[in-house]
Amino acid sequence: QVQLVQSGAEVKKPGASVKVSCKASGYTFTAYYMHWVRQAPGQGLEWVGWINPNSGGTNCTQKFQDRVTMTRDTSISTAYMELSRLTSDDTAVYYCARSVAHRALDYWGQGALVTVSS
Amino acid sequence: AIQVTQSPSSLSASVGDRVTITCRASQGIRNDLGWYQQKPGEAPKLLIYAASSLQTGVPSRFSGSGSGTDFTLTISSLQPEDFATYYCLQDYNYPWTFGQGTKVEIK
Numbered sequence: 001q002v003q004l005v006q007s008g009a010e011v012k013k014p015g016a017s018v019k020v021s022c023k024a025s026g027y028t029f030t031a032y033y034m035h036w037v038r039q040a041p042g043q044g045l046e047w048v049g050w051i052n053p054n055s056g057g058t059n060c061t062q063k064f065q066d067r068v069t070m071t072r073d074t075s076i077s078t079a080y081m082e083l084s085r086l087t088s089d090d091t092a093v094y095y096c097a098r099s100v101a102h103r104a105l106d107y108w109g110q111g112a113l114v115t116v117s118s
Numbered sequence: 119a120i121q122v123t124q125s126p127s128s129l130s131a132s133v134g135d136r137v138t139i140t141c142r143a144s145q146g147i148r149n150d151l152g153w154y155q156q157k158p159g160e161a162p163k164l165l166i167y168a169a170s171s172l173q174t175g176v177p178s179r180f181s182g183s184g185s186g187t188d189f190t191l192t193i194s195s196l197q198p199e200d201f202a203t204y205y206c207l208q209d210y211n212y213p214w215t216f217g218q219g220t221k222v223e224i225k
Binding site: 044045059060061103111 | 167205207213217218
């Protein structure tokens with residue numbers, strides 16, 4: 001069965017970076033795009049970006065373009081999202097989710113809470 | 119970026135009620151819209167993709183309709199497990215954008 005298992009909760013100080021992982025199993029990792037979506041406490045969902053695990057190509061919303069780095073390690077079927085220069089506004093649950101081509105997010109990870117606090 | 123306006127932001131309903139949630143896109147997006155259900159402390163779950171296609175395993179009381187700019191999610195007979203927050207997501211072009219969410223509460 002398809003599973004996306006994310007790394008655990010993190011607490012970071014303002015200005016630091018955080019790297020969240022998402023390990024895929026139950027399907028061919030390189031056949032599906034991996035997206036990242038975040039949700040601030042009590043707020044709605046915000047799309048961050050995607051990585052094509054086959055080519056390594058990425059795309060993200062302009063808001064994060066200079067702060068987010070998405071990578072993958074195909075040998076262990078794992079995608080990563082690193083966010084730098086953290087502020088308190090980055091406190092959120094970060095989800096990975098896969099898509100079939102560029103259509104819908106059919107499986108999601110359990111989420112990783114990132115807390116930014118001094 | 120395409121704006122997606124979802125309404126209402128919340129609603130109260132009883133078990134057995136018919137519930138309708140709408141999303142309006144700021145420009146035409148063909149049928150490139152999905153609906154997601156999220157329960158507290160859980161990841162979102164895909165219900166409907168391509169505006170009207172039911173995701174495998176999702177009960178048939180959920181249905182979606184619309185194309186272009188106006189879309190609707192309907193729950194034909196609300197069940198206790200359906201009390202949750204619902205989001206639409208346009209996947210027509212990047213950046214993908216979510217609606218603001220609709221919280222469905224027990225009346």
